[in-house]
Amino acid sequence: MPGDNNQRETGPILKIEGLNKSFGGLQAVLDFSLSLETGELKGLIGPNGAGKTTVFHLITGFHKPNSGRVVFKGINITAQSPNRVTKLGIARTFQKIRMLENIKVIDAMKTAFYLQKPYNVLDVLFQTPKYGREERQLEEKALEFLTFFGIAHLANDLGSDLPYGLQRRVGIARALALSPELLLLDEPTSGLNTVETDELVEIILEIKDKFGLSIILVEHDMRVIMDKGICDSIVVMHQGAVITEGTCEELQEDERVIEAYLGAGVA
């Protein structure tokens, strides 16, 4: 399997310090800090509008922060463009999946292998044996990923026509094709039923081990975060700021978390 990578380095793979972002008068992210160890699976939760997705946007450089620092593998990637951040090894999925319209699943996967660029323009124009070989290899690799996600039989279907649960899998397969070290999952189970959710959680744990990934998981579904206990630690955001961090046992007792979700006076 491509991307097998089990050596673990020590020290945080991602370090975020004092990140601030405002849109006009709205403070979307306020003094956000986070430290992610290599191989860690960190949950990022919070009520609607807490700024979780904005944090992802700030990490990949899609939005530029007003202040603060993002350091990945010791490289300062603050306000770099998304294509450079992706090249360094951060891949993300999207809450709305973003399936390319009218494109077959296999072609969507091949597009995601863009960074590999195994041949150049001249190989394409002169149809050198190298081009043919590499294109075939790309196809095999894409199929390998799809097989791993159990969707190889859908390779020739249009991605945007698939049911939601399968689209989610393509979305994650597509992110893995970028051979990332850090995977940012934005609500991977939203819109899925309980069976699909359970399957996807299994897949996430499996790819984490198989590809030696560090993962940040933004999640809405408390069942995934709390009952499954898949996260090594959980960060809770409320109104743009981190209110607490801990394991799920610690958080279930935490009054501030309950207050953020249910309002004051319930606990």
Next chain:
Amino acid sequence: MRVREGFTAVARYPIGIGLVVLVLFLLDRSLPGFWLTLFLLFGINTILAVSLNITNGWANLFSIGHGGIMLAGGYAAALFTLPVFFKVDIIGLHLPGWILNVQIPFLPALLLGGVVGSIVGILLALPALRLRGIYFILVTLGFNLIMVSIAENLPNYTNGAMGLRQFPLYTNVWWVWGIAFLVIYIALRLRKSYIGRAFIAIGRDQELAEHMGINLLKYKIYAFGLSTFFTAIGGILWVHLILNLFPNAFSLALVFHVVTMIVIGGMGSVSGAVIGAAIITGFTEVLAPIEEGFQVFGVQVPHLFGLTTLLLAVVLILILILRPQGIMGEGEFSLQGLRKRLSRSKAE
């Protein structure tokens, strides 16, 4: 075994190329003047449509400023291909000696014009790419008008609205269809490589493309540079076929025609662009005489200027209603696909 597969594919080309050359040779010899010109215009329109499809169809950079590019490339080449006596004695252009006193063959003129078109295209794209959607279209529209204005108001270099004439008749079947096949080949090959996939990813979802590591600015400039290079060459071929170049030669009406070709054929499809070029060329040229007035079932239809354009608009609207994705959609024509479809319909 695997390595040799690549070569057997290459070995098929000489036979195909030989057949195409033979057909072109026979057409060149046998077609009467009007139909030969029509065939050449079809080829030029193919070049224009396939190259416009790279920006408008794939990368979703909807340009209607390609007429300005043709103008830039056309004039750049024209200044070098015009006979020296015409430039110096008849219209007296004010140009440096190294342009005024030379007349160069067609190939360098095509390359020169193509490069000029490409540079002008990239210079247009750099500021225009800051805008998206309808605003991008508006900038390219403005660019087309500006280029016409510039050509009209620089009489010392372009002879102004009077235009240029006395071009050598360089354009023939070999140039036109040689380049047309080259453009089609390049487009089809790119589409099946990471470069074409990057263009299409940008066209469908820019934000996603960015998160796949694709450098947006770089690829948009590639798309624009490639498209404008061949568009400019199409313009130069036109000039050396019609033997006339004036500022309004490549106005918005022409750009409208080329856009119609790719919309009818199917945005994003190379074979669609070729089919669209055939339909539009046939439509505008073959039906042109009906504007002079004709008789239908004993009823005399009077002289109606612009009737073909009107009919074209009707065809466009019908296609947009009945088959909005165009004749080919986003797919490509292939014998395999055709065979599959035929066997399926037989089974039914």
